[in-house]
Amino acid sequence: MKSKTPTGLKAIRVVSISITLILILVLGTVLYSAYQDWNAVKSELSGPSPQATEKAVMQGTSEIVSINITVPNRGLYTLNVTVSCAQQSNVVCSAAQVNVPAGEQGILRFRMTVVDIAQFASSSNHRIDGTVAVQMVPFASLGIGVDLGGFVHQGGP
Numbered sequence: 001m002k003s004k005t006p007t008g009l010k011a012i013r014v015v016s017i018s019i020t021l022i023l024i025l026v027l028g029t030v031l032y033s034a035y036q037d038w039n040a041v042k043s044e045l046s047g048p049s050p051q052a053t054e055k056a057v058m059q060g061t062s063e064i065v066s067i068n069i070t071v072p073n074r075g076l077y078t079l080n081v082t083v084s085c086a087q088q089s090n091v092v093c094s095a096a097q098v099n100v101p102a103g104e105q106g107i108l109r110f111r112m113t114v115v116d117i118a119q120f121a122s123s124s125n126h127r128i129d130g131t132v133a134v135q136m137v138p139f140a141s142l143g144i145g146v147d148l149g150g151f152v153h154q155g156g157p
Contacts, residue, residue, distance in 0.1 A: 067109075081135075127149045131145055
């Protein structure tokens with residue numbers, strides 16, 4: 001004689017299969033979106049037109065560096081990109097952030113000031129510690145440490 005599967009077990013089985021399918025679908029869309037965003041950034045940076053523009057202006061003993069970066073988003077989720085630098089005695093900067101909806105592009109405007117360019121140029125350390133954080137809202141985020149000292153012209157443009 002066969003025993004009957006209880007109704008509660010059938011319901012749990014249906015729920016677990018549904019959750020598994022939803023997780024596979026979400027993971028697939030996140031991976032697809034990350035792949036599309038990576039390819040968009042890679043093609044933009046390797047193309048003939050630069051996607052990051054830099055301008056350095058001397059004001060007295062200070063150098064003001066402005067960096068504008070075009071951020072494409074060919075993925076399915078909103079991208080949140082933030083650039084910031086660590087506080088240093090000779091460098092003043094604030095975090096710059098841009099939210100780019102899916103299928104659009106945005107411009108990230110970052111500005112930093114090297115207060116005494118002569119001191120910066122004469123020091124043995126021309127490093128300005130910065131961070132670039134990219135978040136695929138609401139699923140994943142990535143933070144990368146960068147050196148922003150390469151954008152300073154050490155004595156003017």
